Amino acid sequence: MTKDKINKPSKELPLGFIDRQEKELLVRDFIISNIKEVMINYGFQYLETPSFEYSDSIGKFLPDKDRPDEGVFSFKDENKWLSLRYDLTAPLARYVAKNYLEISKPFKRYQLGTVWRNEKPGPGRYREFLQFDADYVGTKSLQADAELCVMISEILQKCGLEKSEYIIKISSRKITEELFKKINVIDNQQKLTALRALDKIERLGWEGVKQLLGSGRKDQSGDFTKGANLSSECIATIEKELKKKSAKTSDLLEIFKIFNNYNFSNFEFDPSIIRGLEYYTGVIFEVNLKFDVKNKKGQIIQFGSIGGGGRYDNLVNNFGNYDAPATGISIGLDRLVYALIQKKEFKVKQIRPIVICVFEKNSMKDYIKLQTILREADISAEIYPGESKLKKQMEYANKIKSPAVILYGEDEIKSGKPTLRNLSSGKEKTIEIKELVNEIKKII
RNA sequence: GCAGCAGUAGCUCAGUUGGUUAGAGCACUAGUUUGUGGAACUAGGGGUCGGUGGUUCGAAUCCACCCUGCUGUACCA
Structure with missing residues (x-):
């Protein structure tokens, strides 16, 4: 993948820092x-x-x-x-x-x-x-x-x-x-050490804490911690x-x-x-x-x-x-x-868009029309962002967990009836544009 | 910081007492289907085996140092 590793920036994160999804x-x-x-x-x-x-x-x-x-x-x-x-x-x-x-x-x-x-x-x-x-x-x-x-x-x-x-x-x-x-x-240092020891009761139990209050304690790895004496x-x-x-x-x-x-x-x-x-x-x-x-x-x-x-x-x-x-x-x-x-199985909904598949770049106007209808109805929708075969577009929709795709090819455009494919059931329906919003609401 | 363990493909790991071109599963890419995803099959890409130096005819494998990660411990205002 990378033939010349030299001079490539590291993709690793600094210690203790993470990406959050x-x-x-x-x-x-x-x-x-x-x-x-x-x-x-x-x-x-x-x-x-x-x-x-x-x-x-x-x-x-x-x-x-x-x-x-x-x-x-x-x-x-x-x-x-x-x-x-x-x-x-x-x-x-x-x-x-x-x-x-x-x-x-x-x-x-x-x-x-x-x-x-x-x-x-x-x-x-x-x-x-x-x-x-x-x-x-x-x-x-x-x-x-x-x-x-x-x-x-x-x-x-x-x-x-x-x-x-x-x-x-x-x-x-x-x-x-x-x-x-x-x-x-009365020694402040001794007080602090004792307090720190007492703070660990939950984790070490009284036995461990008593060791730390006294001369000290050895941990699992064999490392020794000095106590409060x-x-x-x-x-x-x-x-x-x-x-x-x-x-x-x-x-x-x-x-x-x-x-x-x-x-x-x-x-x-x-x-x-x-x-x-x-x-x-x-x-x-x-x-x-x-x-x-x-x-x-x-x-x-x-x-x-x-x-x-x-x-x-x-x-x-x-x-x-x-x-x-x-x-x-x-x-x-x-x-x-x-x-x-x-x-908890948190019911935080990750909203994924309906994907409008692209058949013909020339029909973009029609896709945008559908997209606008959906977005105005507050339904997350996107026109497939790219130029790929339908199979790729379906794979994309599946990967992002889209609830459904809209297929709007030459024939559908002619008749004005897009096909809605439910991606979890696999069922397809060819319907009037004005029914689109209602049908999608049944799915999401 | 201290201590123990570990580091082989994007991920999870295999790699026998050091021996030719380093493997698998998943993922990825392409195809079987030029208007159909999640299953299957076929093919393919991807690794100087954490780094540097050393031992050796020969090192992923042995040694030293370094780096990184995990766990414990310390510190945590």
Whole structure:
């Protein structure tokens, strides 16, 4: 095929980037339209911020990140580092700080946008993906946090999920904070390592997590991960405290009350969820699907959550003296699409055109006439785009899954009666032009 | 990043202890049917066997390094 490979551009995609095809995009569109409806009902503003930000605007307040290209795609422009956004929360904080005096307080906005992460992709995880974010900025009220959970639940149900197919897991950073105080862990690095370990309970189980809290753990491939080096008494206390299935912190008790007011019960207290590490300050939540998700080979994969969020009361404050406590939720739309396509036979209709076959170039006027009639009746229709034998045209129509072809050759044109061939049944009918629309509507 | 495994046609793979012109199925192209697709049959195109270097009379097969992919793990703001 290619005799001289040299100098030909590569047809491969960069690591972690993919082409997305119509079926997936239609499901995504369906989800997005549901999101927009719900967002309007809940009174959120629609916002869009640019893909690029100054690196320090979205990163400098994050500890232990001194290089701008750590995890993000960056380049230097006129001596300033620019980065592709890695989430929609950091740009929101920047936006709020920039427009602080003009915007309402509280400020509610939602945003749909592509984000990029320069890290290793996994099943259903890419380096470019679409995120949906809804945030409340400028309120400490847990009513806001509660509404986000109720709202995401409503979106998922609109998308066709049953209540039994997903759950909102909820916890609070205050639990682990108090716990660390109790067992006297004050070293920040040790706290972080311990938090990261606890975040893995779902995947590794308590045994694995305890190893990570202690000296460390060897994985399947034999690779060793260093642990948090806590004493076995501390680990025992952590396990005991976190296995209690009742929440005691004031913020959780309050939000559960609010859930009750909403008659919302599809949540579960789970002290093992940690979510991100740096900026959450209070209530945190995670949206989990309860059915198995498989990869291309049919193996069940570790899918994790499709999104989550929580309270971050200090983020906007990093830009200056703004009192802007906030709470927000992020959903990875591509992951949701990936899961939904498997779970439901989505009745997202891929509309394919009726193909009008071309017999004579000289009759093009007649073909266009038919095409216009169909298109005016809102029926997708096309004149075969090319010059081929009828057989080729039929093969084309079949390949694109066209519901029917119209055969309008010399004889038909003379009598003014095109032939309509149903491509799934193979049946043909020669009919008056004025009946064409009705006959086709019976087929599609 | 670390670790394990893998890389042969567009796709899924076969290729025996290194031995002549590297195979199959699907897909593709053309024809059997010059106004008829999805089935069948016939013929055909397409691979420097991931790359580079080495061992050898001879390498898809052995060795080294690199690249890419998969899985686990770490990081994921």
